Amino acid sequence: MVVKNQIKLIKSLHQKKYRNLHGLFLVEGVKTVEELLDSGLRVYGIFTTDVSILKGRGDYQVLISESELKQMSSLKNPNTVLGVFYKPETWKVDFKDWxxxxxxxxxxxxxxxxxxxxxxxxxxxxxxxxxxxxxxxxxxxxxxxxxxxxxxxxxxxxxxxxxxxxxxxxxxxxxxxxxxxxxxxxxxxxxxxxxxxxxxxxxxxxxxxxxxxxxxxxxxxxxxxxxxxxxxxxxxxxx
The missing domain is CATH 3.40.1280.10 (SPOUT methyltransferase, trefoil knot domain)
Structure with a gap:
């Protein structure tokens, strides 16, 4: 169940200052969410109107309504799944390649x-x-x-x-x-x-x-x- 505070937090991530403040960012769409899940990034939550789409990802998923997804989304026509992830840690540049x-x-x-x-x-x-x-x-x-x-x-x-x-x-x-x-x-x-x-x-x-x-x-x-x-x-x- 999604509470109003969660929706407010996720909506705030559309702005850079709040992404920096909370160390979180959001992505939308099944393919992008799946690839970020596979990358090993730490997950805050996966919000979806259909829990059957991301099979085997039940631990992260929260079932939401279409209206809740529209409130969270930056898209005119939201795409079923919205993922919120923690920003990755800092990394060192490898100069062995371009x-x-x-x-x-x-x-x-x-x-x-x-x-x-x-x-x-x-x-x-x-x-x-x-x-x-x-x-x-x-x-x-x-x-x-x-x-x-x-x-x-x-x-x-x-x-x-x-x-x-x-x-x-x-x-x-x-x-x-x-x-x-x-x-x-x-x-x-x-x-x-x-x-x-x-x-x-x-x-x-x-x-x-x-x-x-x-x-x-x-x-x-x-x-x-x-x-x-x-x-x-x-x-x-x-x-």
Whole structure:
């Protein structure tokens, strides 16, 4: 049975300040909830209108009504299951492979897609500047399609991280050397910048090499979407 205080708590998790205050976040949808359960994250509770959907997960499940789910959900049409999880503990970056770093990426859909891309290309660590959108934003989590369970995402002072990493730093720039001709090491840090302004001057100064994606079209597009650019660059890093 769900009490009003629980509904109030879960609704508050739509806002970053309350996610930080309680150390909790929520996800919606059967697939994403299942993947987070399989990841070993500590569970606060699984709230569902149909307890038969998540078989073998009875210990966590709380049966709720459609109206209660609508009160908790951030979606216009809630998807049967809503999970509340404790945020993972802090982690140490492993520099044996490539690391992706984001400098003030602000769009939730872009961050969610980049997390999903990291999962696809086997990038385990994603480092975000403190002004990058929160990875536990419900819109970000929807866009990850469960990949948040397999990619370590951390927020820190990006300039300090780059200075202390001891790694080669590759920044994505419009005027950078073509990625198709660049000599790339087996590990390093790939920095992607803000949707409107790119990589900041402070972070630009810490990039050892500027790389980019050449334009082949005759019409001049302003730029590539940051998530699309990340997909192209990660493909080349792995190729």
């Amino acid at each position: 690391v992706v770093a984001l400098d003030n990426v602000s769009d939730p859909g872009n961050l969610g897609t980049i997390i999903r891309l990291c999962d696809w290309f086997g990038i385990s660590h994603l480092v975000c500047s403190k002004d990058t959108v929160d990875c536990y934003n419900p819109k970000v989590l929807q866009a990850t399609m469960g990949s948040i369970a397999r990619v370590h995402v951390g927020y820190m002072d990006l300039s300090q991280f780059l200075r202390e990493s001891g790694q080669q730093v590759f920044g994505a720039f419009m005027d950078g050397q073509s990625i198709y001709g660049a000599k790339l090491p087996s590990s390093g840090i790939l920095v992607m910048g803000n949707e409107a302004h790119g990589i900041s001057e402070e972070i630009r100064a810490l990039c050892h090499k500027k790389i980019g994606i050449p334009q082949f079209g005759k019409l001049t597009a302003e730029s590539l979407n940051v998530a699309t650019a990340t997909a192209v660059l990660l493909n080349e890093l792995r190729r």
